[in-house]
Every structure is written in C-alpha cells, then in structure tokens.
Amino acid sequence: MLMKYIDTVLCPICKASRLWKLDADFTDERIATGTVTCQNDHNWYVQEEVFRLDRENSDEEMIFLDHPITGFPPQIDEKVRGDFMIAFSRYVREYVESSEEPLIIIGSPVLFMKYLPETNRDLIIINSSEGILRQVQEIASSKRLYKQVSVIRAENVEFLLANAQRIYIFDGVPETLDKNETGLLLHRDASADVLWEKDNYIFMKK
Ligand SMILES: [Zn+2]
Incomplete structure (x- = not known):
C-alpha cells in the first residue's frame, strides 16, 4: 500500500x-x-x-488462491473468446491512456491487469478476495508495475481523491455512476454503450 x-x-x-x-x-x-x-x-x-479494510484487527496469516484464476469472464462463451479479448484489450489500453490520475479498480481485476499497457499511473485495486489481490500483486510485479500498485481487501472503499478515476469491471457496477466512474458490463443495459457484440454476447460501458 x-x-x-x-x-x-x-x-x-x-x-x-x-x-x-x-x-x-x-x-x-x-x-x-x-x-x-x-x-x-x-x-x-x-x-x-x-x-x-474489511475487518478490524485482521492480522491472520496471508491468504492465497489454491490456483491462480484466468480472469476470463464465464459469461462469454469460449467460441467468441478470442474476439472478445481483442475488444477488451483495446478498451483497456484506451481507458488507461485517457488520464494520468490515480485509477481505482473494483470488480474483476485479473484480466484488466493482464492487458494493462505500460503506464505511469498509480493503481488502487479493491477486492474482497485476498487470493485475487495476491495474484494481482504477482501480475504487477511481472509487468514491473509493483511500485505503482496498492491493494485493499474490501468490498468498496471511500477515498478523498477528487480526481481519481474509478472503474467497476463486470461485477458490482452501481446503478448510477458519477463523472469519474466507469462500469464495464457483460449484459445488456439500456444506459450503457456497446463496445463489442457477437452472437448473443455483449460487452458494454457505462
Ligand atoms: Zn475509524
């Protein structure tokens, strides 16, 4: 941290x-x-x-996943996976390059971290699974981004960071978002924009 x-x-x-x-x-x-x-x-x-930050006085031993996760969303069928990955990785690059402010990542961070381009931005990753956070630390190390990354175990966290961007990836996207917030969705939503669509699968941004 x-x-x-x-x-x-x-x-x-x-x-x-x-x-x-x-x-x-x-x-x-x-x-x-x-x-x-x-x-x-x-x-x-x-x-x-x-x-x-999920429990006070929480000083238990470190928690790891038994097996690292691929981060691939189960909502997207394998037959369109390659096509989806191209759209997702393109979006990640554009989004990360759109600002220099700290970036707060909530939801499913693994795929996003794997496709993260080289960047000078600080990243704060929030997740209720410490195993996932440990995997994120490893990805950050392998990409030489470790010094820019902070990880917090919690469902969500409030910050006094007026200009930080906050992105919700696939899970836990709130109904309404403020101007610095983005939600990525894998289901249809009338208030979101289509980033990719194939067969019955969709990737949207709001
Ligand atoms: Zn207090």
Whole structure:
C-alpha cells in the first residue's frame, strides 16, 4: 500500500479520515506490514502490502488462491473468446491512456491487469478476495508495475481523491455512476454503450 494514499482512505467504521497513526514496516514509500489506526482508534492491519479494510484487527496469516484464476469472464462463451479479448484489450489500453490520475479498480481485476499497457499511473485495486489481490500483486510485479500498485481487501472503499478515476469491471457496477466512474458490463443495459457484440454476447460501458 502506497503511503501517499493511506490518509486519503476513509475509515470504514467512522468515516473519519486523515491522522491515521502507523505502527508498521516501510519499504520505500510503501507500508509493508503493520497497523494503521484512525483518529477514533479503529485498527486496521496491513499484511505484506495488502491493506485489510474489511475487518478490524485482521492480522491472520496471508491468504492465497489454491490456483491462480484466468480472469476470463464465464459469461462469454469460449467460441467468441478470442474476439472478445481483442475488444477488451483495446478498451483497456484506451481507458488507461485517457488520464494520468490515480485509477481505482473494483470488480474483476485479473484480466484488466493482464492487458494493462505500460503506464505511469498509480493503481488502487479493491477486492474482497485476498487470493485475487495476491495474484494481482504477482501480475504487477511481472509487468514491473509493483511500485505503482496498492491493494485493499474490501468490498468498496471511500477515498478523498477528487480526481481519481474509478472503474467497476463486470461485477458490482452501481446503478448510477458519477463523472469519474466507469462500469464495464457483460449484459445488456439500456444506459450503457456497446463496445463489442457477437452472437448473443455483449460487452458494454457505462
Ligand atoms: Zn475509524
């Protein structure tokens, strides 16, 4: 977890922000392992750079997936997979290159990370599965993006980052999105734009 984002996170319990107290090990500008305490004394744990914001005092051993996931969405049939991947990877590139602001990724991050182009942007990945977050860390390392990546274990997180972009990938896309938010969908939605369509399969953006 990059230090510079710690005090932009709102405590999940009291929504207090700033003045997080740290008792932790640091590597460069990153917090590796330790406790982060909000101004109202709620304690959150960072384990090997995963900021665990889903449960207070969560200092259990690291959690990994038994097998890495492909990240390929089950909603898209294998027979159109190659075609979908071309459209998806093209969209990821365009989206990532459209801004320099921090990018918050929620939903299904694995495929997005695999197709991430070279970038200087900071990435904050939020997911309730620590196993998936560990896999994301590995992908980031292999792409030499590790120093730009922060991972948070949670369903969602509120930040004080006015200009950050937030993208919801395939899962958990809210009904309404603000101007800095994008949702990627694999089902038809009247309020979204078609990015790709073949047979009965569709990839949309809203
Ligand atoms: Zn708090």
